[in-house]
Amino acid sequence: MTKQIGDAAPLLAIMQKLRDPQSGCPWDKAQDFQSIVPFTIEEAYEVADTIERMALDELPDELGDLLFQVVFYCQLGKEQGLFDFGTVVQRICDKLTRRHPHVFEGLAATTTSEIKQNWEQLKANERSKRELNSALDDIPLSLPALSRSIKIQKRVARVGFDWAELPPVVAKIHEEIDEVLFEVKQEHVDPKKVQDEMGDLLFAVVNLARHLGVEPEKALRQANQKFERRFRGVEAYAQADGRAMTEHSLAELDSYWDKVKHDEANK
Numbered sequence: 001m002t003k004q005i006g007d008a009a010p011l012l013a014i015m016q017k018l019r020d021p022q023s024g025c026p027w028d029k030a031q032d033f034q035s036i037v038p039f040t041i042e043e044a045y046e047v048a049d050t051i052e053r054m055a056l057d058e059l060p061d062e063l064g065d066l067l068f069q070v071v072f073y074c075q076l077g078k079e080q081g082l083f084d085f086g087t088v089v090q091r092i093c094d095k096l097t098r099r100h101p102h103v104f105e106g107l108a109a110t111t112t113s114e115i116k117q118n119w120e121q122l123k124a125n126e127r128s129k130r131e132l133n134s135a136l137d138d139i140p141l142s143l144p145a146l147s148r149s150i151k152i153q154k155r156v157a158r159v160g161f162d163w164a165e166l167p168p169v170v171a172k173i174h175e176e177i178d179e180v181l182f183e184v185k186q187e188h189v190d191p192k193k194v195q196d197e198m199g200d201l202l203f204a205v206v207n208l209a210r211h212l213g214v215e216p217e218k219a220l221r222q223a224n225q226k227f228e229r230r231f232r233g234v235e236a237y238a239q240a241d242g243r244a245m246t247e248h249s250l251a252e253l254d255s256y257w258d259k260v261k262h263d264e265a266n267k
Contacts, residue, residue: 011068012085015075033076037142040069052221135159146216149206157210169204169211176201233260 018028043066050062074085097104101118135155139148156162163169180197183189209216237256238245245253 008071008085011071012074015068015071019075019079028072031072031076033073036069036072040066040073041142043069048221052218052225144217145202146206146220149203150210150216153207153210163211166208166211169208173201173204173208176204230257230260230264233257233263 017023018025021029043062047059047062047066050056050058070088071085074083074088077087078084135158136152139151139155141148143151153162176197180194180201183193183197206216209219234253234256235245237259238248238253241248248256
């Protein structure tokens, strides 16, 4: 280990220097809360990608990039007299202490289920104090669509708006597939209606993932990675055959795909 955790002073000083009105970096000086949001999202995904690839030697660098985003917001807040890094640290310390009464207050909770139930109740109490009008209030609109849909579903499930068993969840998916196909088979296809029904289908699939305890965002990223890996294998087989991909029939490419899957299964 090098520096001890908590020694954020050098990073805060660097951030302040970058934003110095006279000697700071022109790019950093030009940013505001809204302009750096895309970079924050990108850095969070890069952290997730590093972990999924198990490239843990790269993780400190990626976590540093993400931490810099937090420090950037804190500098902006400090300049506007809103909050600073110390405020953020204090808020998260207070929240973690408050939401872990089984650790800090001796509340009896020994199972994961009990701890989760206490956590959700504490969060619900906090939301009620913020004068929210709906169970769906305060779910960020900027969340990726898959992540936001599962948050919506979890919120409504807490107030009883959920199926208790799997069969109706699966039946809903079949229903939505039928509705998509109905729209695409119309004599005059309405793209807006097709998109609407596809959205319902995706939402229903996310609901199935939730009931199965699967994180849909993670599952789709893994599916993307698997498809990419296998498609590269198809390209390799096509290249070994001495013909371009476009010179192969779909049946030939499908046969390469099957070979790639067979190769993976026998590794």
